[in-house]
Amino acid sequence: MEVRFWGVRGSIAVSGNKYTATGGNTPCVEILHEGARLILDGGTGLRGLGDSIGFVPIEANLLFTHVHWDHIQGVPFFTPAFNPNVKLTFIGTRRDSGSLRDALATQMRPPTFPITLDMLRAKLAFREIERDSPFQVGPFTVTPKDLNHPDGVLAYRIESGGRSVVFATDVEHGDKLDERLVELSDGADLLIHDAQYTVPEYRGEKGPSRRGWGHSAWNDAVEVGRRAGVGRLALYHHDPLRDDLGVAEIEAQARAILPHAFAAREGLSVGV
Ligand SMILES: [Zn+2]
Numbered sequence: 340m341e342v343r344f345w346g347v348r349g350s351i352a353v354s355g356n357k358y359t360a361t362g363g364n365t366p367c368v369e370i371l372h373e374g375a376r377l378i379l380d381g382g383t384g385l386r387g388l389g390d391s392i393g394f395v396p397i398e399a400n401l402l403f404t405h406v407h408w409d410h411i412q413g414v415p416f417f418t419p420a421f422n423p424n425v426k427l428t429f430i431g432t433r434r435d436s437g438s439l440r441d442a443l444a445t446q447m448r449p450p451t452f453p454i455t456l457d458m459l460r461a462k463l464a465f466r467e468i469e470r471d472s473p474f475q476v477g478p479f480t481v482t483p484k485d486l487n488h489p490d491g492v493l494a495y496r497i498e499s500g501g502r503s504v505v506f507a508t509d510v511e512h513g514d515k516l517d518e519r520l521v522e523l524s525d526g527a528d529l530l531i532h533d534a535q536y537t538v539p540e541y542r543g544e545k546g547p548s549r550r551g552w553g554h555s556a557w558n559d560a561v562e563v564g565r566r567a568g569v570g571r572l573a574l575y576h577h578d579p580l581r582d583d584l585g586v587a588e589i590e591a592q593a594r595a596i597l598p599h600a601f602a603a604r605e606g607l608s609v610g611v
């Protein structure tokens with residue numbers, strides 16, 4: 340599998356000189372295997388992914404962890420969605436607050452956006468998944484796990500060709516590690532894990548307390564990676580406050596504990 344990072348920033352897109360090495364777009368990761376394409380989340384990074392595909396006939400599956408703004412805002416700007424020769428399948432789970440389709444449709448309607456979901460030219464399909472049942476998407480076997488985040492989030496273990504990637508963005512462990520995620524990540528070749536905060540930030544020793552905001556400190560990511568014995572760990576969902584220097588500092592600290600850890604950066608491609 341090839342894993343490409345199109346958006347690695349959490350919460351809101353950022354731009355400016357101090358962010359150029361890390362990138363400013365919000366979550367979007369592409370996994371390619373045997374000609375199949377699986378897209379994880381549709382943050383602003385999805386726009387660049389769409390540009391790289393261009394206006395050509397494709398079939399693609401877009402798998403959503405949840406529907407917070409930073410994970411869906413790229414959908415209205417995904418060029419292939421405007422091509423009648425494209426087939427897109429949106430995959431997600433239903434919550435008490437509504438379905439994936441409801442969230443995407445709410446995002447795309449006047450007065451906040453002129454183009455509605457129904458006006459997209461691509462053939463759109465919506466697939467609702469059960470939160471605790473593995474399912475198949477082309478060559479990928481996907482195991483979801485429901486974790487702690489405001490309004491819920493799914494982490495996914497994606498397996499194909501004997502290799503495995505775990506995508507665990509937007510997860511809060513709290514005072515002790517969430518064993519469900521340690522189990523899901525067991526022996527994975529690559530774990531992509533929320534690393535939004537430092538411990539002092541999380542505890543409110545530096546700015547407001549971030550308890551209950553739904554995210555991890557980078558140390559949690561390292562601890563899950565260590566406990567699960569993963570092959571590599573990608574620190575992900577960088578805080579908008581975190582400039583390139585801050586990301587590099589966290590990366591160095593994480594590597595001192597787990598030498599195969601690295602900070603996810605926009606444009607990075609990893610063979611798994
Ligand atoms: Zn997020």
Ligand SMILES: [Zn+2]
Nearest residue numbers: 405407488509
């Ligand atoms: Zn979120």
